[in-house]
Amino acid sequence: MKFKAFLTENGVNLLERRFLPAFDKMGKTCYLxxxxxxxFFLHNLLNGDGVQCIAxxxxxxxxxxxRISSQNDDRIAFSLDVSLLYRAVKSSVSxxxxxxxxxxxxxxxxxxxxKLPHNCxxxxxxxxxxxKGYKSAVIQDVPISKPLSRSQVVELQTALDSAxxxxxxxxxxxxxxxxxxxxxxxxxxxxxxxxTISKHGDLQVxxxxxxxxxxxxxxxxxxxxxxxxxxxxxRNLSAQTRSERAIARGDAQSVQVSxxxxxxxxxxxxxxxxxxxxxIAPQGACLTVIFQFLVPGTRQxxxxxxxxxxxxxxxxxxx
Amino acid sequence: xxxxxxxxxxxxxxxxxxxxxxxMVDALTCVRWKRHQDALVELSEHGIVLIVEExxxxxxxxxxxxxxxxxxxYGAEGRPRFGISxxxxxxxxxxxxxxxxxxxxxxxxxxxxxxxxxxxxDTLNSCIYSEIRTRIPETSEWDYNFEQAGTxxxxxxxxxxxxxxxxxxLEWPGSSVQISLQKSPPCVTFRGEGHGxxxxxxxxYVNTDLLLAFHCxxxxxxxxxxxxxxxxxxxxxxxxxxxxxxxxLTIGRGGMLKVQHLVxxxxxxxxxxxxxxxxxxxxxxxxxxxxxxxxxx
Numbered sequence: 001m002k003f004k005a006f007l008t009e010n011g012v013n014l015l016e017r018r019f020l021p022a023f024d025k026m027g028k029t030c031y032l033x034x035x036x037x038x039x040f041f042l043h044n045l046l047n048g049d050g051v052q053c054i055a056x057x058x059x060x061x062x063x064x065x066x067r068i069s070s071q072n073d074d075r076i077a078f079s080l081d082v083s084l085l086y087r088a089v090k091s092s093v094s095x096x097x098x099x100x101x102x103x104x105x106x107x108x109x110x111x112x113x114x115k116l117p118h119n120c121x122x123x124x125x126x127x128x129x130x131x132k133g134y135k136s137a138v139i140q141d142v143p144i145s146k147p148l149s150r151s152q153v154v155e156l157q158t159a160l161d162s163a164x165x166x167x168x169x170x171x172x173x174x175x176x177x178x179x180x181x182x183x184x185x186x187x188x189x190x191x192x193x194x195x196t197i198s199k200h201g202d203l204q205v206x207x208x209x210x211x212x213x214x215x216x217x218x219x220x221x222x223x224x225x226x227x228x229x230x231x232x233x234x235r236n237l238s239a240q241t242r243s244e245r246a247i248a249r250g251d252a253q254s255v256q257v258s259x260x261x262x263x264x265x266x267x268x269x270x271x272x273x274x275x276x277x278x279x280i281a282p283q284g285a286c287l288t289v290i291f292q293f294l295v296p297g298t299r300q301x302x303x304x305x306x307x308x309x310x311x312x313x314x315x316x317x318x319x
Numbered sequence: 320x321x322x323x324x325x326x327x328x329x330x331x332x333x334x335x336x337x338x339x340x341x342x343m344v345d346a347l348t349c350v351r352w353k354r355h356q357d358a359l360v361e362l363s364e365h366g367i368v369l370i371v372e373e374x375x376x377x378x379x380x381x382x383x384x385x386x387x388x389x390x391x392x393y394g395a396e397g398r399p400r401f402g403i404s405x406x407x408x409x410x411x412x413x414x415x416x417x418x419x420x421x422x423x424x425x426x427x428x429x430x431x432x433x434x435x436x437x438x439x440x441d442t443l444n445s446c447i448y449s450e451i452r453t454r455i456p457e458t459s460e461w462d463y464n465f466e467q468a469g470t471x472x473x474x475x476x477x478x479x480x481x482x483x484x485x486x487x488x489l490e491w492p493g494s495s496v497q498i499s500l501q502k503s504p505p506c507v508t509f510r511g512e513g514h515g516x517x518x519x520x521x522x523x524y525v526n527t528d529l530l531l532a533f534h535c536x537x538x539x540x541x542x543x544x545x546x547x548x549x550x551x552x553x554x555x556x557x558x559x560x561x562x563x564x565x566x567x568l569t570i571g572r573g574g575m576l577k578v579q580h581l582v583x584x585x586x587x588x589x590x591x592x593x594x595x596x597x598x599x600x601x602x603x604x605x606x607x608x609x610x611x612x613x614x615x616x
Contacts, residue, residue: 189414215448217445
């Protein structure tokens with residue numbers, strides 16, 4: 001199998017300034033899944049716990065001169081330590097700037113190699129970053145796992161396909177900072193978050209213990225997918241009563257997730273999305289958050305980058 | 320609903336609104352020296368008082384007078400009292416405080432189950448709400464009978480930031496601090512002995528920017544447990560130092576120490592409007608600590 005490509009300036013910026021800082025917070029290791037058209041960063045996709053995070057980049061967003069070949073339909077997958085990858089990209093950027101003053105000839109090449117490290121008898125796989133300057137080259141090796149076998153790749157692809165299902169109703173949170181600020185402070189009060197999403201565009205997050213109930217409600221959010229009108233008589237009721245009645249009517253769903261997991265998913269704000277969509281999967285299987293990136297200067301979704309998280313549900317709330 | 324709450328039989332004891340939650344968080348945090356503390360809250364037509372106490376040696380009170388609130392509708396007969404977890408109340412209020420958004424909160428007591436009800440006000444399309452369980456308070460009063468020491472009070476006022484720093488420095492010597500007031504030259508001494516000795520003197524007429532007032536006609540000296548003294552300054556909010564406030568200390572009969580702080584509860588105004596150190600009196604919360612002296616061997 002072979003993989004070699006040059007990271008574009010845009011690609012380096014996206015990774016170094018936005019995406020790798022977020023992935024570093026999502027989990028220690030993740031899978032890198034390369035195909036002819038896309039690069040995926042996948043957290044917790046195959047193990048049961050934790051927040052699943054799926055990031056997909058179209059190749060032309062990150063790379064120039066992208067070459068990939070393998071006996072597995074030109075797909076390659078391996079796992080690595082995200083912090084090591086982040087560090088390698090960060091230092092490659094500073095080396096590039098130092099040597100070139102930004103000249104195009106100083107490009108950052110990334111490729112899959114097998115090397116014999118010190119104190120080893122067997123060659124090991126690495127993802128290598130190479131910067132060729134005017135007089136010298138700098139090489140950084142990021143250790144990676146043995147590339148996945150054909151059957152392991154099939155398993156990964158299957159998990160990836162099923163993780164792409166969209167919830168029937170999604171509500172759009174335009175100001176993720178407000179939600180993040182609330183949940184960040186709320187973590188001192190409770191461990192479990194009850195999330196209720198209605199087809200009217202209401203999102204409610206609440207924690208309850210024997211001593212306290214504390215919640216925040218966002219109303220009249222934009223809805224994508226199945227939507228309905230809130231009945232006028234519900235308007236002046238309390239948030240709690242309103243959501244109970246919506247659930248009874250079948251207009252809302254409620255699930256419980258861990259506060260820690262929710263806060264972890266909010267780390268995706270480091271990627272600087274334009275907004276976030278929240279939805280509950282059918283049968284309350286998980287809480288899905290989809291981050292939207294717009295083409296700069298427009299209101300159109302940039303489909304070349306997608307990022308979403310799936311939070312495990314602790315217990316299905318009242319249905 | 321415009322009718323006076325006192326005329327309705329089911330009117331709550333209190334409905335009040337505050338336009339700066341962070342101020343209330345700062346005032347209550349002042350008396351939070353442990354993660355879990357039970358507080359006693361007393362409501363009256365004058366305002367809200369919150370009291371915490373520890374092991375019969377340390378008591379603190381936060382006075383939030385009604386002028387701090389943008390709305391204060393008192394409908395109770397007598398003075399309702401209830402117990403509540405201080406840590407939970409502070410952590411909960413803190414979630415209502417959001418940088419860049421309206422921080423007006425409405426507090427109501429009692430709810431249908433004697434809870435304390437909180438909700439955010441004047442926020443478009445979003446709201447925060449909370450219900451906190453309360454307890455019936457114990458009948459025994461914490462009796463910290465503070466009486467004047469002699470014919471005239473023994474008192475001094477020291478810059479709050481300097482007091483905090485002095486107490487922080489006294490952590491190293493040991494578990495006990497001696498506070499002495501001397502008539503001539505007029506001076507306050509804080510002394511710790513143990514792992515080494517440390518003495519900090521505030522001399523009146525010399526450190527005029529640190530010791531702001533001093534009155535002593537009898538020389539006194541009492542010892543206090545360090546951890547209780549530390550609790551009186553450990554959580555003073557940053558704005559107290561920024562606003563150059565002073566803390567007033569008084570030694571009462573038997574050596575009971577009273578420490579008083581002023582904490583601003585107002586929203587921060589634009590820099591050109593705010594004059595350093597001055598706040599209208601209605602925007603200040605009063606904090607009082609009472610520390611019992613150590614038994615003399």
